[in-house]
């Protein structure tokens with residue numbers, strides 16, 4: 245392995261250290277931030293992510309509230325939980341863990357979140373602000389990827405970035421963040437309609453693999469020295485698998501391990517959104 249490691253765990257810990265005094269100051273002013281999670285059903289992956297988010301809150305001093313509901317919950321029951329969180333002053337931000345069971349309308353539920361409490365940055369109002377360049381919570385995974393690259397000195401200004409995947413949680417907002425003037429990257433957004441994925445990836449200085457297809461990015465596709473971010477997570481019988489083939493580490497200049505890369509950064513940005521929203525409200 246010749247690539248430098250983009251260490252998401254260590255970077256998350258550094259961000260937590262920066263958040264802790266801000267949380268303490270908010271609490272002193274009677275504006276203690278509180279993050280709530282809404283979890284429906286018993287998907288083991290979702291349970292493990294939600295548990296990690298509550299552990300993170302404890303480390304940073306953020307109060308956390310858990311609403312776990314059975315898979316059989318109705319749309320109306322979920323709506324009642326969201327209305328209650330929207331009205332609860334102890335909850336300054338919250339997330340609805342995705343995916344939800346198929347019988348629920350996730351779009352309608354995400355829209356019901358009070359935009360001022362949108363910790364994920366995935367409410368239509370927050371995504372609209374991102375498009376317009378207005379201040380608001382940013383989607384956690386793409387924002388975490390930018391923080392990880394910046395803190396490891398990877399240049400984005402003028403860089404060519406290949407984003408693989410146009411999903412709403414990662415790929416689509418990733419392109420929006422990277423093409424802001426503050427990042428100034430040139431982005432190619434790839435998907436299943438992309439004619440020659442290898443050709444697009446091989447031109448890139450930074451590759452962001454968010455397709456959820458194990459081993460999709462192979463060493464032959466990657467420009468020597470490129471930074472490669474492995475976002476995809478697929479659960480198989482032999483454990484978790486990323487989108488980046490393990491041999492890519494021999495060609496890349498920087499690589500994010502998976503686990504230990506983008507996942508912890510997603511959680512760091514979630515807490516950062518909660519702290520920022522509480523600071524905004526108390527100004």
Ligand SMILES: NC(=O)C1=CN([C@@H]2O[C@H](COP(=O)(O)OP(=O)(O)OC[C@H]3O[C@@H](n4cnc5c(N)ncnc54)[C@H](OP(=O)(O)O)[C@@H]3O)[C@@H](O)[C@H]2O)C=CC1
Pocket residue numbers: 385408409410411412413414415434435436437438441454455456457460475476477478506507508510
């Ligand atoms: N580590 C972390 O913190 C997080 C990880 N994830 C993981 O990231 C991945 C993406 O998440 P999400 O955006 O929600 O997923 P989606 O399923 O919404 O999107 C996947 C995207 O990948 C594209 N795609 C699939 N196969 C290929 C292929 N062979 N070539 C090119 N493009 C392809 C799809 O194209 P098309 O649109 O044409 O179907 C789609 O746009 C998932 O594995 C998810 O588990 C997500 C959030 C956080």
Ligand SMILES: Nc1nc(=O)c2c([nH]1)NC[C@@H]1CN(c3ccc(C(=O)N[C@@H](CCC(=O)O)C(=O)O)cc3)C=[N+]21
Pocket residue numbers: 292293296339340341342343364384385477502503504505506507508510511
């Ligand atoms: N409303 C909503 N917001 C999300 O942000 C959201 C979601 N729903 N649904 C699912 C995806 C996935 N996701 C991850 C978060 C952390 C890790 C993470 O911390 N992973 C650790 C390993 C954790 C483990 O081993 O279980 C790591 O990569 O090192 C991974 C994936 C957030 N998502």
Ligand SMILES: [Mg+2]
Pocket residue numbers: 252474501502503504505506507508
């Ligand atoms: Mg990871």
